[in-house]
Amino acid sequence: MAETVLSIRDLRKTFGALKATDGVSLDLRVGEIHALIGPNGAGKTTLIHQISGSIKPDHGTIHFRGEDISRLGVAERARRGLGRSFQISSLAPEFSALRNVMLAVQARQGSSFRFFRPVMTDRSLIEPAMAVLEQTGLGSRAHLPAAELSHGERRQLEIAIALALGSKAFLFDEPMAGMGPEGSRQLTAFLDRLRAQAPILLVEHDMEAVFALADRISVLVYGRVIASGTVDEIRNDAEVRRAYLGEAS
Ligand SMILES: Nc1ncnc2c1ncn2[C@@H]1O[C@H](COP(=O)(O)OP(=O)(O)OP(=O)(O)O)[C@@H](O)[C@H]1O
DSSP states (O other), X not given: OOOEEEEEEEEEEEETTEEEEEEEEEEEETTOEEEEEOSTTSSHHHHHHHHHTSSOOSEEXXXXXXXXXXXXXXXXXXXXXXXOSOOGGGSOTTSBHHHXXXXXXXXXXXXXXXXXXXXXXXXXHHHHHHHXXXXXXXXXXXXXXXXXXXXXXXXXXXXXXXXXXXOOEEEEEOTTTTOOHHHHHXXXXXXHHHTTTSOEEEEOSOHHHHHHHOSEEEEEETXXXXXXXXXXXXXXXXXXXXXXXXXXX
C-alpha cells in the first residue's frame, strides 16, 4: 500500500451543541485523490479548516509526512508543505506567469546571495520556474501576464506557485465552484495529472468530477464518516445512496 502522507485521527469539533466534526479519521496516501463528499452542512469545510490549521479541533491528531502538526499554525503547516485551497488573490496579475513562479522559487531558495542579480535573467530561477510551468501545463503561457490567463489557467498558476514554494499535498475545497463546463473539464484533467506530484484531499459537490478523479471517497454526514471506499463501493453503498447520492442524482 502507498505511503500515508496525511493522517487524521479521531478529530472532533463542536460549535455550541452542534457536533460539526464527530470523531473523523482518514488518510491521504502518496499519488492519490481522496474525495470528501456529503450534504450541505455535513462538516466538510470545517474539517478542511482544522487540517489547514485555521480552526482548532477540540480533540484528535493530525500527522503530516510523519510529523504531528496538530498544534502548528496555518503558516507553519504551509511551510511544511501542506498546500491550501486556491488563493487567486495571491497572484501578481501584471507579472507574467513565469515571473510569478520565479518569485516563488526565489522565496523558497532565500534571496540573500542574489540581491544584486536582476531577477528576470537569473537562470537559477528561470529554469526551475519553467520546469514547474511545464509540469502544470502552462509552459506555452509562461510569458503572458497572469491577468490574461483564463480562470482555469489562473488556478493552474496558483498551483504552480504552491509547488514552487514546496507544497507536498493539497487541500482543495470546491475547486470546481464557479467554473463553466469547459473550465471544469480542464481543471479535472489538471487535477488528474497533479496527483502524481502531490496527493489531494478534495471537497467537491460536482459528482461528475469526483467520480472521474477519486481513488477513494469518504462520505461525511452530520460530522461523521459514514462510508469510505472506491468510487464503485461508494456508488453502490445503500446507506450512502440514502443519505446523499439519492438526493444528488
Ligand atoms: N464558526 C461556526 N460557528 C457555528 N457553527 C458553524 C461554524 N462553522 C460551521 N458551522 C456549522 O457547522 C456545520 C458544518 O458546516 P460546514 O461549512 O463545515 O459544512 P460543509 O459540509 O462544508 O457544507 P457545504 O457543503 O454547504 O459547504 C454547519 O451546520 C454549519 O452551520
